[in-house]
Amino acid sequence: MIQNLIKLSLRNRYFVLLIAIGLFIWGIFAVRDNPIDAIPDLSENQVIVFTEWMGRSPQIIEDQVTFPLVSNLQGIPKIKNIRASSMFGMSFVYVIFEDNVDIYWARTRVMERLNYAQRLLPQDVTPTLGPDGTGVGHVFWYHFDAPKMDLGDQRALQDWYVKFALQTVPGVAEVASFGGFEKQYQLIVDPVKLQYYNVSLMEVMNKVKANNNDVGGRKFEMADMAYVIRGLGYIKNVADIEEIAVGNYNGIPVRVKDIGSVQMGGDLRLGIFDADGEGEVVGGIVVARYGENADKVINDVKEKMKDVEKGLPEGVTFKTSYDRSTLIEGAIDNIKTKLIEEIIVVAIIVILFLFHWRSALSIIIQIPVTIAISFILLNAFGLSSNIMSLTGIALAIGVIVDNGIIMSENAYKNLSDWQNHQQNKTP
Template sequence: MLKTFIERPVLSTVISILLLLLGIISLTTLPITQFPDIAPPTVQVTASYPGANAEVVARSVATPIEEAVNGVEHMTYMTSNSSNDGSMTLNVYFSQGTDPDIAAVNVQNRVSKALSQIPQEAVQTGVSTQKVQNSIIMFVALASKDTTYNETFLQNYIKINLVPQLQRIPGVGQAQPFGTHDYSMRIWLKPDRLTAYNLSPQDVTSAIKDQSLEAAPGRLGESSKEVFEYVLKYKGKLNKVKDYENIIIKANSDGSMIRLQDVARVEFGSYTYSSNSVLNGGPTSGVAIFQTAGSNANDILTEAKKQLDEFSKTLPKGVETVIMYNSKDSLDSSIDQVKHTLIEAFILVFIVVFIFLQDFRSTLIPAIAVPVAIIGTFFFMSLFGFSINLLTLFALVLAIGIVVDDAIVVVEAVHAKMESTTLNAKDATIESMSEISGAIVSITLVMAAVFVPVGFMQGPAGVFYRQFAFTLAIAILISAVNALTLSPALSALFLKNPHAEEHKDGHEAKKGFAKRFFTAFNIAFTAMTDKYINSLKFLIKRKWVAVSG
């Protein structure tokens, strides 16, 4: 079978070109990250019970939800936190490889069953379930240079004008503003007034609920014999301080009415004041950008930077955007360093092979085989769902020194066969491959046996080992395929018997310097080898010297 590839070099070339093209196509579509995503998929359930302390929240809200969610498919463990501000957060962690979207749906189904067991106030406030994005790639702050704009204004400006643009970027999983400073109508009750009027907070909330609501009034004269039909309009929920102040809490028997402004102070402000953000002495608000699994962080950050540049042109005077964290800088720097190492390693291998083989034609064969193995690896990385990260690139750097050996073994075997016989390159290649093909397969299997088992480790550490080991093993396997197909075909085409007829005089004179250099190198290398062998003989006879050393 191997003879077929040697006699039909086009077949070997087509196989290599196909691998090369598939690798190039995959290279343009593979996600780029600094490290593989090792964080387990997480789904977060949040709820709020206004006015309750941590103990009440844990007992009446957290416990029913925990009991309902416990045991959801592929769950590993969960953590819960209840606070004195009435909030509850439940994080449910799943085994590595679980689809976070499916996990969120399963958790939501369990939470829905528990809603009937928790207080109605908590249900009305909202119980949300969402998957947690762990890979933050950028944090942007909107800062005011003075006190003209407060944190509440800045956060709402971000939510209205910036967050929708960021969430439309392909690959962005979530654009999350930090803080809870949404514009809200705050009602500050006056306990002494409530006592004087014999009212309770429940009376106030009931009045607000009844008089500030969305409703569908309908129509007048519909389906009747009247000439005109009138559509009734209702302004909906109240949105001004004055409207809230005029809400009627209680009507007395004498015809007087107690309004909300009589028992409370109404203020249009922030939803909470539990946090405060300051940058360079001025108020600020920030938004974090998270990427989805399998997305290209470099493309996301480039597009986000464009959106921020456009967004900055529409900002009010005295407000500016500040990029507090950007993983693109470290990502580009790290990957560029690995790319340079990859290129340098290839050049060094090419030089070393040329010096020792002392033939440009022989050097050309490993130089062709190595890129095919390295670039072809990207196709299989895409099949396995890997990303271009520091680990996979580092594996490719190491693979250069390993995959070049297969091509060198073929070239050296053909050289040795031609020097010991009068066969031409094609016949020498056929005989050489019949002798060394078993050795190439054995070397490949031994190397694969070293790396492949490591890739089956579990847990977060297993993700690192898997991407590194499988990338290296794939490159080695492709190199073996090249050594059995491409390298023999190229050897039969490129190599010439050293005992063949010499070239023309002009060409021979041109090669004179190279021959003199290689002759001197061989003499020096042989002398160094002899000294090394003599030193080994000396140490073997005097073992105490080696042991003491």
Template sequence: MLDRFIHFVLHQRLLVIIATLVLIAGGIFAWKTLPIDAFPDVSNVQVMVLTEAPGLAPSDVEQQVTFPLELAMQGLPDVRQIRSMSKAAFSQVIIVFEDHVDTYFARQLVFERLQAAKEALPEWAEPEMGPISTGLGEIYQYTLESDTRSPMELRTIQDWIIAPQLRGLHGVNEVNSFGGRVKQYHVLVEPSKLLKYGVTLNGVIEAIEENNANAGGNFLVKGWEQSYVRSVGLIQTIADIENIVLEAEDGTPIYLKDIATVQLGPMTRQGAVTRDGKGERVAGMVIMLKDENSKLVVDGVRKIIPKIQSGLPKDVRISTFYDRTALIQACIRTVTSALFQGGVFVIIVLFLFLGNLRASIIVALSLPITALAAFILMRAQGVSANLMSLGGLAIAIGMIVDASIVITENIARHLSDPAQAELSRTRVTYEAVREVARPVLFAVLIIVIVFFPLFSLQEMEGKMFRPMALTMCFAMAGSLLASFTIVPALCSVFLKRKKVETESLLIRVLKRRYLRLLDAALRKRWTTVLVATGLLVAALTLIPFIGTEFLPDLDEGAIAINVVRLPSASLEGSVAVGTEIERRLLEKFEEIE
């Protein structure tokens, strides 16, 4: 079967070249549409349930909100773990499912249980599910800068102008806002006036709720026209709130302004954002939807930011301080530089050893073809391009050219054989490829089998290293395809026939020294075996002294500093400490951007 395939390739060279061009086009398309990220997504399938509990201490949040939610989630199918965190005024429950569970199905299960759990929760508790994202979803972060605007104005611009436009982008799941002060209308009721007018606090709340709505009154027809009747009652200004009628006694209305003061004020906050030692800022974070292409999403965000900026007040500026593009570009540079360097070294080494520039170029051409074939398989299997998967491709550069080197060198040797001078080039190429086809096939399959144990890794280790193993297997499959198709076809056309096969100077020098070493090893066989055994034992004894770690240190040009303070630390004190740390770092290290 293999012989017939080789025969077909050499007699249908034009078809092979066209098929290779189609593969190249498909590989380029696969690369452009391949999900690209910095690291493999090792997060598990989880659903996060978040509940605000204003005014409650952590122990009360645990008792009234967190525990009933945990109890309601018990018994869900394929649940691996349920964990929770209760903080002041906030509850978080995380339900972790098995890896084979679909994310949206898991959310549907949790949603159904939430409806039943509400009966056991306080009336004010409104649990909601967190965004469909992972730890790698934070792809873009920025702050709003202005010399004239207050923190409340900047937060309003972020919440009502910038965030809604970013949420409409494809692949964006959520836009989180941090810092500043959330604008609120505060109604400060005076208890003494409540007693004076005989009004209850609940009555005030109900009156505000009922007087903040528009109502429809159908329509009136007059001739050929009809006019819609509507009651406009939505609150627009502070005066609208002050003029709400609470009650009426003997035809005299009691207005809200008679018993309370209405003013603008900030919502109670538990966090703040500082930057560059200049105090508080308003920040935004774009969260990517799970399993989306981070490169495309970031490109979409970067494209729309100038449009959003043009619609903002002239004294407000969007200042980006984190952009996933840098890591994505590093991934792209990894594979491009590896392919380029591999191609250059292949040409140099083959030219030095074979003395045949055409053979070197043909082998070098198999590198991009193999990479593009791997991209097609990666896209088909849903493997994203990240440092691990592309690192596997970079590691395999030396191995993916082995098959092409063996076949090209054997073809070149047969074409220089005087005994085959009368045979056609196609026939000589066929015999040369057939001679080494099975050894090459078995050699590549053995290399692929070596990576099979990586597929047995589970959970986080499997998610981390399986992309690398898959990419290397895809690359080896692509190299086998290239070496049996386009390489023989090109060799049969472009390699020249030499009357006498000559060895290069480098080969002659290395061969002479190797033969002397081989002769000495064969003459002293037991000494050779003992030396090899000794080196093996020495290497094995060094294994306990080799350090181990899950991942190597990555020099990303950034340092994360985590400042831990006492639980009783106030927000104002934390802001002051953070600002001072930033200021001192900027003064001491000029390299900080």
């Protein structure tokens, strides 16, 4: 079969040359389209289901949230394994799929099953899917340099301005906020006053919740004019909460300020984010979407941050906490340099070894064509250009020229035998 293939190639040498040129051009475009990362993504093909039920112990979370979810998610096709973790107020379920399963098909199947499992969970407990990123998706971290702004205002700026802007960048799956305090209205109730006014804590909670809402009315027509009636009830400041009536005492309304005090504070924190030991900071973590070009995503995020920075308050700027593009570009440039050096060294050795420029050229020309084809295969299998893949290409250069040298020597040997046979036949 090999002999027939060689004969076919020799008879159609121009066609073979045209195919090689076409593959080389295709490979050049494949190099431009191939995702770039520092390290290969060896994480499992998984979908994360996160459920929050604050104030509950890990055992309650395990029994009433984690167990029902795991039991119902096991029926999804093409699942390899399911892992779960229960902690204080939170549940994590990791659904591991087979490696050849499309991640978005997997997320759709999990979401379908969650719609059914929702009825088995406690009231007001809603499971959500994690971002469509991988274990190496944390590509960029940033924080604010805002010496004149408190941590609560910084966190509000991050959650309600910066986060939404950066999530519009193509390839970004999520921007996770960290540090600071999440602002909240805090109602400090005096139990003695509750008992005096005969008001329960649950009544206070329900009244405050019911009074923080806008309500719709209907259209009212008068004198050829139409008026839309609606009730404005959203809380805007601490005073609005203090004036909410939670009951009555001898016909007199009992307001929130009568049974306690209201203040602006921060939500309970389980940790802090410290920068270089100089104090707390607020920022975000950019998570790249599955299969995206990490280097391109980081550069696009940086460009977006330049526009976002124009709208920040005076004296507030961005600082980079972690930037994988430095590692990516440094690693790729180093491998590229070594790859070029190896090609040059191999080409020189081939020329000196064969000492025949036509034979050496036929071998050396195989190197760029083979490398170009390897990038076509990388794109076909969804692999990125990283330290591992480029190093493998560099190591394979020696094998490429070995095959060419062996074929050239074998061709010269057969030609020599044929010439000697022809000379012996001549009288």
